[in-house]
Amino acid sequence: MTDESQHPAGLDLTSLTAHQLQSPLAAVKHLLEMLQGEYVGPLSERQKEMLARAGARCDQGVETVQRMLSIARAQQETVPADASTDITAVLHKVREQFASQAAERNIELTVDIDASGTWVAGQEAGLTESLNAVVHNALKYTPDQGQVRLKLQEDKDQGLLKISVADSGVGIPEESREKVFEHFYRTPDQQKSSRPGTGLGLSFVRAVIMSMGGSVRADKSDLGGAEIIISIPQARQSAKDISQDERKGMKVVIVGGVAAGPKVASKVIRLMPDAEVTIVERGTTLSYAGCGLPYYVSGVVTEQKQLMSTAVGAVRDHVFFQNVKNVRIMNQTEAIEINRSAKELLVRDLAGGGTMNLDYDKLMLATGAKPIKPNLPGIDLDNIFTLHGVYDAEGIKSVLLEPKSHDVVIIGGGLIGVEITEALAKRGCRVTIVEKRAKLLPMLDWEMARLVEQHLEAGGVKVLTATQAERFEGAGKVSAVVTSNGKIPAEMVIVAVGVSPEVTLAKQAGLEIGTTGAIKVDPHMHTSDPDIYAAGDCVENINLITGRPCYFPLGSTANKQGRVAAVNICGGSDEFPGILGSTICKAFDYCIGRTGLTEAEARDLGYDVTTVLAPAPDREHFMPGAKYLLLKLVVDSKTRKLLGAQVTGPGEGHKRIDAAALAITANMTVDQLANADLSYAPSYSLAMDNIITAANVARNKLDGLMVGISPIEVNIMTREKRDFIFLDVRSPGEYEQVRLPNATFIPLATLRSRLRELPRDREIITFGQISLRGYEAALILKHAGFKNVRVMDGGVEMWPFEKLF
Numbered sequence: 001m002t003d004e005s006q007h008p009a010g011l012d013l014t015s016l017t018a019h020q021l022q023s024p025l026a027a028v029k030h031l032l033e034m035l036q037g038e039y040v041g042p043l044s045e046r047q048k049e050m051l052a053r054a055g056a057r058c059d060q061g062v063e064t065v066q067r068m069l070s071i072a073r074a075q076q077e078t079v080p081a082d083a084s085t086d087i088t089a090v091l092h093k094v095r096e097q098f099a100s101q102a103a104e105r106n107i108e109l110t111v112d113i114d115a116s117g118t119w120v121a122g123q124e125a126g127l128t129e130s131l132n133a134v135v136h137n138a139l140k141y142t143p144d145q146g147q148v149r150l151k152l153q154e155d156k157d158q159g160l161l162k163i164s165v166a167d168s169g170v171g172i173p174e175e176s177r178e179k180v181f182e183h184f185y186r187t188p189d190q191q192k193s194s195r196p197g198t199g200l201g202l203s204f205v206r207a208v209i210m211s212m213g214g215s216v217r218a219d220k221s222d223l224g225g226a227e228i229i230i231s232i233p234q235a236r237q238s239a240k241d242i243s244q245d246e247r248k249g250m251k252v253v254i255v256g257g258v259a260a261g262p263k264v265a266s267k268v269i270r271l272m273p274d275a276e277v278t279i280v281e282r283g284t285t286l287s288y289a290g291c292g293l294p295y296y297v298s299g300v301v302t303e304q305k306q307l308m309s310t311a312v313g314a315v316r317d318h319v320f321f322q323n324v325k326n327v328r329i330m331n332q333t334e335a336i337e338i339n340r341s342a343k344e345l346l347v348r349d350l351a352g353g354g355t356m357n358l359d360y361d362k363l364m365l366a367t368g369a370k371p372i373k374p375n376l377p378g379i380d381l382d383n384i385f386t387l388h389g390v391y392d393a394e395g396i397k398s399v400l401l402e403p404k405s406h407d408v409v410i411i412g413g414g415l416i417g418v419e420i421t422e423a424l425a426k427r428g429c430r431v432t433i434v435e436k437r438a439k440l441l442p443m444l445d446w447e448m449a450r451l452v453e454q455h456l457e458a459g460g461v462k463v464l465t466a467t468q469a470e471r472f473e474g475a476g477k478v479s480a481v482v483t484s485n486g487k488i489p490a491e492m493v494i495v496a497v498g499v500s501p502e503v504t505l506a507k508q509a510g511l512e513i514g515t516t517g518a519i520k521v522d523p524h525m526h527t528s529d530p531d532i533y534a535a536g537d538c539v540e541n542i543n544l545i546t547g548r549p550c551y552f553p554l555g556s557t558a559n560k561q562g563r564v565a566a567v568n569i570c571g572g573s574d575e576f577p578g579i580l581g582s583t584i585c586k587a588f589d590y591c592i593g594r595t596g597l598t599e600a601e602a603r604d605l606g607y608d609v610t611t612v613l614a615p616a617p618d619r620e621h622f623m624p625g626a627k628y629l630l631l632k633l634v635v636d637s638k639t640r641k642l643l644g645a646q647v648t649g650p651g652e653g654h655k656r657i658d659a660a661a662l663a664i665t666a667n668m669t670v671d672q673l674a675n676a677d678l679s680y681a682p683s684y685s686l687a688m689d690n691i692i693t694a695a696n697v698a699r700n701k702l703d704g705l706m707v708g709i710s711p712i713e714v715n716i717m718t719r720e721k722r723d724f725i726f727l728d729v730r731s732p733g734e735y736e737q738v739r740l741p742n743a744t745f746i747p748l749a750t751l752r753s754r755l756r757e758l759p760r761d762r763e764i765i766t767f768g769q770i771s772l773r774g775y776e777a778a779l780i781l782k783h784a785g786f787k788n789v790r791v792m793d794g795g796v797e798m799w800p801f802e803k804l805f
Helices: 008-036 045-076 087-104 124-140 188-192 201-211 260-271 290-298 304-308 318-323 390-399 415-426 446-458 504-508 555-569 599-604 654-665 670-674 690-702 711-719 732-737 752-757 772-783
Strands: 108-114 147-155 160-167 215-220 226-233 251-255 276-280 328-330 333-339 344-349 355-359 362-365 369-371 407-411 430-434 462-464 469-475 477-483 486-489 492-495 499-501 532-534 583-587 590-596 609-617 628-636 642-649 724-728 763-767 789-792
Touching: 008 045, 087 108, 087 124, 087 147, 087 160, 124 147, 124 160, 124 201, 124 226, 201 215, 201 226, 251 260, 260 276, 260 555, 276 333, 290 390, 290 415, 333 504, 362 555, 390 492, 407 415, 407 486, 415 430, 415 446, 415 492, 415 583, 446 462, 446 583, 446 590, 446 628, 446 642, 446 711, 477 492, 532 555, 590 654, 599 609, 599 628, 599 642, 609 690, 628 654, 628 690, 642 654, 654 670, 654 690, 670 690, 711 724, 763 772, 772 789
Parallel strands: 108 147, 251 276, 251 362, 276 328, 362 532, 407 430, 407 492, 430 462, 724 763, 763 789
Antiparallel strands: 147 160, 160 226, 215 226, 333 344, 344 355, 369 499, 469 477, 477 486, 583 590, 590 642, 609 628, 628 642
């Protein structure tokens, strides 16, 4: 096979011939269209058929000429030495281009990235057109219901990136796999088929790839059809180190305010005072504490500006950022398009309507998330709000101005729904929470969530779980919510069913989107374009325990990610390792928190888990202000490592969740956690802190010293009428105040003298107020020869079902 790149004279002749053919072919095409349109007289059906065939042949000729010119250009062009392209972005762009065509024929079109470095030495336009040609062929020769796979792999030894396009189509015979890259060659099967073609597509691909110093070959695909494999040298550096001179005057454009965006701006200016930093923000409010909005609604935070202020009272508005931080603020400005090749951001002035381009050296996406609004009848009625910004909070407060009680329905029992519940109840509202799941707060396991539900109900809140909102009724403004469990009157509705990442701008730019639907970033907060970073609620995170992608939007995470991105924009090498989903919130006087995996999540992931329910005061019981804290641990039974922790109750839970988060991050076992050197003073903690006691309970279970059973399992046994003794060993005073159904009462102090009252052939489940006495009772029974004894975790304090008073 002749390499035409070695024969420029022949190449010039090819180019000249193609140019000469363009005009007459275009003229013929125009004449055929005139005839087909019957502009020169009527046609018979036979004549129309013949003209259509002639038109198709003419189109094929035009395509051939255009491809010949493309080949000539590719072989003549010299790729600049510093040209580089992010091949990941190209692959996703190509997939998007052919997605609808593949879907129409039920062909599965996928992209598989298996490479850490994804930049190649080549220009984006040529690579995109080459891959378009290969994928076009793959789809053309793949039958309906088939597969086409684009895959990127890294050959670190050779310094190459390998791009393969594999299909489940007709394939290429072995004897034709070299010839398919020759001009005008078509395999015998292709020639016999009815599919049109010029035989120049792969010839063009070869010319482009060779001009980049790469190679291309054909092979048999593991999907059963053909596979075209392109190898291109990797770019030496995907993001060059930034020297001091290069940092000076660097243009950094940030899209989005609230948390991550202003954090990036502030840190960049601290590290590079000469940088030109611009924040583009759709709204008028730049930076505020979004998590404080429920407290603004309740009146705990009295003024809006408090949510926008520093600790010393300086309001973080556009004047503050411009005067103090030297950051240019473009409020009421929408970012509408990223031109990655030109490194420009197109923005629109929402007030004036004009557009302009902002050029950048580094672009930061902090586009956040948008509230999910269910597509239900009546959703657009007045007095239906989300709680996703200051204006929502102001709207809610305006409804509450009337000096009377209001019926408020909250759709969704997640974090936002629970947090706003307290705020509304404090304003005298009658609140109903409607949650379609079987429990509130997906971040908690069922028994912990049920304890929160009971506390909310005790505070006058009506909780409807397993209930679906179906429509909203009202004349102009909402007056009722119709649910699967009936109609609820409502003067106001808060829709709090969650948020989704705002990735419109990133998708339009061809940036890689992760499996969660959020922007995919590496630990340095790079997107698939090394000059574009992203942080906050718009990005995908990595779970530190599972290593899997997750989406868990939190203001704390946004701030940490923003700092990492800023350091790296300024030439550093900081990393954000991932998250545990550590969360804390408040419902009336209850603290609610979690970190790591729930029991349900751990079991779904295949862990063999041991759980602990450990209620206890949050400080020494004799100290004023001591309050119960209800703690749950989730432990890997095989490795003894802590996997997760949850708390609720009126006690101080945040420091126990923080301790658990650090223990999980450090891969600590419960044995190590049980001996952690935590601080102690009666005013602040127990001598054996709650989390240390819980870790020791886990050790007792793992070592076989205690056999536990959860309240959920006990409840199931009761409903199934299994034969067991449910033994309450608390004091008579405690028993008189509250007791559990179907329990046998023998105080611990009299248990040894009353052993004959208990049958030895039945299972006995012991419990106390907080399980300690239940454990001691089980030890007494075992020492006395009782064989089948278990302790109910959590005792009466953590019993999530009916209690008798």
